[in-house]
Amino acid sequence: MEGSAKFGLWSVYIRWNSDNVVSRIRFVKQVVPGPVPLSLSQYLAGKKTSLSPLTSIHELDETTFGRIYREVLAIPYGETRTYGEIAKIVGTGPRVVGMAMKRNMTPILIPCHRVVAVNGLGGYSPDISIKKDLLAFEARIREKNSRKKPEQVI
Known part of the structure; x- marks a missing residue:
């Protein structure tokens, strides 16, 4: 799954799987259509200080x-x-x-x-x-x- 959410003048692109494991996040100028995890939207809106339950491949x-x-x-x-x-x-x-x-x-x-x-x-x-x-x-x-x-x- 992939999509993007706005952060200031940038879009935060994210790619993740159904197990909430994130393989890519990057800042891009263009909007990438598609869903984003709720925790990312909440973080970028200042409503949440953690991205849990997302985990990084790293x-x-x-x-x-x-x-x-x-x-x-x-x-x-x-x-x-x-x-x-x-x-x-x-x-x-x-x-x-x-x-x-x-x-x-x-x-x-x-x-x-x-x-x-x-x-x-x-x-x-x-x-x-x-x-x-x-x-x-x-x-x-x-x-x-x-x-x-x-x-x-x-």
Whole structure:
């Protein structure tokens, strides 16, 4: 199954199967007709901070990249970690973490936008403005949720 949902000036294209395993997410300029999982629509609307029950194909990867992806998946919504912090936990170098982020086939789901350089944002494909927008979006939703009563938080 595949389709896209809007996020600012971009469309978020997603391909997934009936087991909710996502094989591809990418940012595109054109709308791709078709359905999208409810959790993605809710996330992009700021109504949900998780994409559960969706899972990434990367979560089953047993390589160094797989360990990196699982560590990035553990970064809480609205927070960031540096390439170096992830590298230290996984036992590799920051450049390896950067390469894994560049090869991430399921951004947002494996939230590579939450991985930043020690002195700035780092990179993001296809456009660094998407990373800025995602981080600002999550910060706004997190701030909004922090003002709610605990039973109201999404």
